[in-house]
Structures are given as structure tokens and as C-alpha cells.
Amino acid sequence: MPDMEVSEILTQPYMLRAIAGVVLIAINASIAGSFTIFRNVSFLVAGASHSALAGAALFILLGVYGFPANPLIGALLFAIATAIIAGYAPKEETNTAIGISFAMSMSLAILFISMIREYAAKVWSLLIGDLFLLTYEDLYLMTFVTFLSLMIALLFYKAFLFISFDSEGATAFGLNTKRYNYLLLSLIAVSAVMLLKGVGAILVFAMLVAPAAASNELASNLRDVFVYAFIIALVSGFVGIAISFHFKVSPGAIASLLATTVYFFSLLARRFRGD
Amino acid sequence: MVKEKDYAKPGVETDDTEIEAITSKEVEFRYDEHLVLSDVSFQIKRGEFVAITGPNGSGKTTLLKLILGILQPQKGEIRVMGYSTRERDKIMNLIGFMPQKEHISSNFPILVRDVVMLGLGARKGITKPTKRADEEEGIQAIKSVGLDEEIWTKKFAELSGGQQQRVLLARALAIKPEILLLDEPFNGVDIPSQNKILDLISDLRKKGVTVLFVVHNVNPLLHQIDKIMLLKGRIVAFGRPDEVLTDKNLISAYGASIPIIYCEEGYAHPVYSDIHG
Ligand SMILES: Nc1ncnc2c1ncn2[C@@H]1O[C@H](COP(=O)(O)OP(=O)(O)O)[C@@H](O)[C@H]1O
Ligand SMILES: [Mg+2]
Numbered sequence: 001m002p003d004m005e006v007s008e009i010l011t012q013p014y015m016l017r018a019i020a021g022v023v024l025i026a027i028n029a030s031i032a033g034s035f036t037i038f039r040n041v042s043f044l045v046a047g048a049s050h051s052a053l054a055g056a057a058l059f060i061l062l063g064v065y066g067f068p069a070n071p072l073i074g075a076l077l078f079a080i081a082t083a084i085i086a087g088y089a090p091k092e093e094t095n096t097a098i099g100i101s102f103a104m105s106m107s108l109a110i111l112f113i114s115m116i117r118e119y120a121a122k123v124w125s126l127l128i129g130d131l132f133l134l135t136y137e138d139l140y141l142m143t144f145v146t147f148l149s150l151m152i153a154l155l156f157y158k159a160f161l162f163i164s165f166d167s168e169g170a171t172a173f174g175l176n177t178k179r180y181n182y183l184l185l186s187l188i189a190v191s192a193v194m195l196l197k198g199v200g201a202i203l204v205f206a207m208l209v210a211p212a213a214a215s216n217e218l219a220s221n222l223r224d225v226f227v228y229a230f231i232i233a234l235v236s237g238f239v240g241i242a243i244s245f246h247f248k249v250s251p252g253a254i255a256s257l258l259a260t261t262v263y264f265f266s267l268l269a270r271r272f273r274g275d
Numbered sequence: 276m277v278k279e280k281d282y283a284k285p286g287v288e289t290d291d292t293e294i295e296a297i298t299s300k301e302v303e304f305r306y307d308e309h310l311v312l313s314d315v316s317f318q319i320k321r322g323e324f325v326a327i328t329g330p331n332g333s334g335k336t337t338l339l340k341l342i343l344g345i346l347q348p349q350k351g352e353i354r355v356m357g358y359s360t361r362e363r364d365k366i367m368n369l370i371g372f373m374p375q376k377e378h379i380s381s382n383f384p385i386l387v388r389d390v391v392m393l394g395l396g397a398r399k400g401i402t403k404p405t406k407r408a409d410e411e412e413g414i415q416a417i418k419s420v421g422l423d424e425e426i427w428t429k430k431f432a433e434l435s436g437g438q439q440q441r442v443l444l445a446r447a448l449a450i451k452p453e454i455l456l457l458d459e460p461f462n463g464v465d466i467p468s469q470n471k472i473l474d475l476i477s478d479l480r481k482k483g484v485t486v487l488f489v490v491h492n493v494n495p496l497l498h499q500i501d502k503i504m505l506l507k508g509r510i511v512a513f514g515r516p517d518e519v520l521t522d523k524n525l526i527s528a529y530g531a532s533i534p535i536i537y538c539e540e541g542y543a544h545p546v547y548s549d550i551h552g
Contacts, residue, residue, distance in 0.1 A: 038383045159401045162393045166379045172372035173397035
């Protein structure tokens, strides 16, 4: 394969799908990632992506028992359930509540898998993920959901910003803070699931949170947080694909390594700027 | 200095002064089973400047939330300009609120413009795009709190404590409220900025705005306020500062004796040591 011309490589269907996957991931890392930082709920990303595994396992199990359904739908349902639990818990308890639902989901995931050992690999593939294994169906679903979250984020941008900055003030100014909070947390959880097949539950955190965390350090206004997060995620993803193609390593791992490294450099950059 | 009396009925004589700005009747509030406020009854007239004080956890913030209609009392009723706080949409446009700064999170590059426009946006429809004219209103509000227009595009997090409080005040004022509620606006604010905020508030009440001001330390405002409400899960005392700031009342609120000194103008100043945290 490495002997192919670049133009030839770039037209391989699996390569095109991986590139499309990275673009979609970068959009999610920009929107959901930035709001994760603003709202200070990064643990939700870890919780939702792992809870999603249990949902996927459950739907695979249902399939085995004659109720075929797309595992990603199960993943979405479980991730949204985690978001709702996080929104329902009192503020000081948010992280504990996410942690417990994370733990409960993992117990369920392992229970389900133990009931359908022959399909276990299918679930574990979501733990690791692979950009080169994205199917057209995955991409359609990712495109649809990403478009939906983009629209929601545009429409409710100010509301999401207000509740992140000052939820007490937002309520006082007449916003239904609870409802917007559930919506925002669900949007973040759904985005986490969108990254599941591409980079795997373990690395969702790195790809969804690190780019926005880095750009939050560097940006001088809110728009730039979204722009830089998109660019950091996109470039990390593309470099990940390029390197993994040549050295036969996981593209998600390379991309995540890059995104997390950028975060640490952004901390240094901020330190040197003196604030 | 102008005597207190002259402020008592601000320039609203011609107006319908019959309606009280805020009335509370036998209000009781609990968070689940935890009783926070009980038997809270008071009346605040239009244009009055009232300081609400009391130890930590005495229910000051809770009382503001009840007035805003964010929380509803389990017993009793609060009315704002004659409307029950259950009619939130009626009272919302009458009240400007400035939250306790400790409850705000600005670990991201939100600009002063964003902060002020959020308040206006919430009132004009949070899903609607911001209009140029709205932005003019926001800039006016920033100028009205004595801040430079240049600050409009600065990061909120990079301002001084006093500037941040004035931006939050501008956000509250941008909606032109008749009642202004401020929750500990002096936290982390230096003396000159405190004085600027106080000057602003005297201007507002000359226009007939009713101001409720939650403070740990009443001394900076003693000369300007009409009344003090001393809280401790209930109203320990409510009235003119000299009526409220007595040894007996302070002991009952703080559980310790607080020395009182009298200034040249004859005001009683409690000398808090570390009691108010
Ligand atoms: N959301 C809440 N849930 C349960 N208890 C609360 C909540 N908010 C405040 N409290 C409790 O109510 C009491 C009064 O709180 P608060 O009104 O914030 O006091 P203050 O503003 O005077 O310091 C405190 O004991 C506090 O712990
Ligand atoms: Mg308080």
C-alpha cells in the first residue's frame, strides 16, 4: 500500500470515509467540546461514552434474541440517560452521579457481553474504535446527528452560554435553566457517541475535550474557541490518518496524542504570555 | 450631606405610591425538609434603599430568589408591585438581579459584551439574533456604570473585581428595572469601586428605583440606606439603621456581641471582627 500515489490513496473509499469521519468529529469537538469546557462538565464526556457501551451491548444482545436494532441507537439512549442523571443530580453531586452511572453502565456492559460471548468483539470494537472501519451507515448517522446538534447549538447558543456562565442569573432573567441544562448535557452526550466508532470510548475524551480545552487557553473570544477547537481536532485527525496509514498504527491514538499534546502546549503558551 | 429624610420619598410623589414595591406576608421556605426562612413579613416602599444583612446561611440569597419568583414559598406570599411572585412573567421585567459573583463561572473567554448582551437577549428572546440597536443599549448600560466603552470587547475574567461587579450591574440595569436586587456586590471589590457602585445606586433611587442590597458588612452603606433587614432564618429586625443596629439584635443574629461605635454624624456602626467571615 505505501507504494501507492497520494492521489490514489486519497480516493480509496475507506480513506474517504475516514476523512469524512474526521471532519464530523472535528465539528463535534468544536461545538460539544467547547460547551463541555464552558459548562465545566468534562467528566460527562467520559461517563457518556462509556455508558454508551452498555447500550450498544444491550442492543446487540436484543439482536441475538430476535429483536434486531442498530447498536448505536442503544449507545445513544444510554448516553442520554447519563446526561439526564447528571442534570438531575444537585450541582455538588454531578460528578459523583456521572461516575456512578459510568460504573453501573460498565457493570451492565460486562454482564450483557458475558451473555453473548460470541459477539463480545463487536462491543469491544467500540471501546477501541477505528477510523478506517467506518461504514457509510455510520457516516450517515454521524452526519445527521452532527447537523442536528449544529442547529440546536446555533439556535440556543445564547441560552447555553448564559447557563454556563451564570445559571442563577439565567434563571433570574427568565430562562428555563433546567430545560436548557438537560438539552445541553444531552447534546454533549450524543456528540460523545458520535465519536465512539471512530476513536473508541477510551479516546472519546481526548478527541472531544482536549481540542476545546486547548483552544480555550489560546482564544481571545468565544468564537475563536470554536474555530481553534475545530482546527486542532481536524489537523490532529488528518495527521493521525496519515501517520497510521504509513506505520500501521491506530489513527485515533495518534490523533488523540496530538490533541492532548496541543493542550499541554497551550497551557505553557498561556503561562509564557503571563496570565 | 443630604439628610436621610430627603430620600425617604423619592421623585415619585406624583406616581401611584400606594402600591408597595415588595410585600411579604408570613412567608416560610424550606429546601426539602431544611427550614431556611420562617415567618418573614415586611413591606418595602417604592424607591427605598434596603440593606439585607445577617450571618452566612441566614437565608439572604434565598430571600432574593423568593422575590424573583425563582423559588416559591411553601407558606405565605410575596408580592412585587402588586403582583404575586407566582406570576413570574409579570414580575420578571420589573426586577434586575445581580448574582453573587462566587456563583459565576468565567473560566472561558467570555467578553464584557457577551455578558451584558446575555441579559438583554434573555429579555428580548434568547433565540433571536442580537440587533445593532440592542448592542447600543448594552453599551449605554456599560457607560452608565462609569465604565469605559473600550471595556466592551475585553475578557470578563481579566477585569478587576470591581469592574466585574459593575459589568454585572450594567447587565441588570440594561433592562431598566424598577427594582434592583444585588447579592453581595462588594465581595472582592476595593473601597474606591465600592464608592462608585454606591454613587450609582444613589442616582438610581433618585429616579425611583427600589434597591435591595445584600451585604455582610453594612458599614459602607450605612449613611445612604433607608432601612436594614437583619436576617437569621427569620427577620430579627427590620427598620431604620439606628433601630436595627442594637446590641440585642446583633447578638440575636450573630450569637455574639458586636461592638458598636458612633460616627460624627451619629450613625451606629457595628464593628464586625471575623464574625461575618
Ligand atoms: N439549593 C439548595 N438546596 C438545599 N439547601 C440550600 C440550597 N441553597 C441554600 N441552601 C441552604 O439554605 C440556607 C440559606 O442559604 P442562603 O440563602 O444561600 O444563605 P445566605 O445567602 O444568607 O448565605 C443555608 O443553610 C444553605 O445551606
Ligand atoms: Mg448568599
